[in-house]
Amino acid sequence: MILQISHAAGVGIALTSELGAEVVCRDGEKFDFIELDPHAIHLTADVESAITELAGRYPIVLHSTRLSICGDNELDRFQIEKTDRIARVTGCEYYSDHLSYTGAGDINLDLYMPPEYSDEMLHYLYDRVNVVRDSTPCPFALENVAMLVTQSKAQYSELDFIDTLLKETGVGLQLNLQSVAVSAITLGQEPEEYLKLFNLDNVAMVTVVPEGSMNPVLRRKYGAGINGLSLRMLKYVLENSSTDRLMVQGREGDDKDEFLRFYRKAYAAYYAVRMGGHETIGQRGVAR
Template sequence: MGLGWRPEIDLTVERLPDVDFVEVVAENIRPGRLPESLRVLRGRGVPVIPHGVGLGLGDAAPPDPARLAHLASCAQELDSPLVSEHLAFVRAGGMEAGHLLPVPRTREMLEVVADNIRRAQDALPVPLALENVAAIFGWPEDELTEAQFLAELVDRTGVQLLVDVANLYTNQVNLGLSAVGALDALPLASLAYVHVAGGHLHDGIWHDTHQESVPEAVLELLSELCARVEPPGVLLEWDDAYPSDAALAGELGRIRAAMTTAGRP
């Protein structure tokens, strides 16, 4: 069981029992000047995964070499088993989107993203895992579903998958895309680990906020995933409005129960 490490809850992450691995936002740390809490966790043998949010593997331009070098340095400094990033469009023409936007899922864009992934893989000292994103819109020119697009990328590049079941739920609510259908189409044999998180509905739009209790519908999707494959790890993301240690422990317990419901330990 994993938990997203944030500086606001560093001591909580250290204290909670049965946290088997953590994930840290790569853009928020400096190799060579790691927070003491991450050093403590590494000293205990807890794996730490750098999780990128700004590489822009879904951009038309190739990944920035400086950003790739930073991810590589994070992985080396933390002795990480892998690095994860998003299948997302984040910038164009020097302008930042300020959000992880969905990639136009066309055959032409598939070639671009596959090339970007290969460049990233060549620059990283460890395997790369690619995460599906939450969306409030889809591109009208889409030719493939997200699951088909990801499956093609896995086939072409060997990239691993970070499946965010909360994001699958978001896209089901906002775009009418079947989350269970996505699980059936994704190449789960290439699964690196899983994300779960909370959110809320506002004016008919599901907002993936990462600051609320995980809804039962997301836990049901986790059970569906676990019925298909035993995930190497499941990680809870919580990014703001942090609850008590007991509340976070309770959320981790709910996640474990959802995994057990699917017949997995």
């Protein structure tokens, strides 16, 4: 069965963690769409049937974590073809991955490292991004990742590099506000001022990550005050862009109640800006 594409707008939750399952299963919890990681799905006939049934109830977006689009590895054709199949059976209208290395060669380190901001890397990425973009039936977007060190030999700023890549390939930006904040601090800038330098016309979806869901190393260095900062940055993006998707991202092992408190604040912030507090966007999901 191939579903018609549905409009995944509003506030989403990833079903790739216990946190996501908690939101989906908790009585009365509200969400608008569900995110799946195609790399985490072993696509048997039973699994395909299950995700097709899930897509009949909620809009689906895909966000993969191991493409390593900036790496020196060959793009994984099996994963690309699997993603295409999942997108078609779920009616997915949006697919994203990270603008990063995730390892070296065939070794995946589950780390997100930004590319070198050079002409050579730009041209290398044009072909790779275009391959992925053309291999799925839905629009493709790249998620910015945090800069932990400056690049002394960079030919572009992070902003100019991203803008040029998106313009040449026609893909969107999944704007991770935590990554914006960390990159700003690395560059010696105020996060909210650095955010204003981004071209928000490129934003296809916004991602927020609460303090408790941050990478533990990043949390120790950058976590203080990140929840309030993220919500202020979110409000700015919603007021100055046309994006209609927000993803609240969690991690395995997080405190569920702490995560849900932040999730509800982000959910309310989204609707306060987009709909004046009225929840009418998308195909409303309410856990039962």
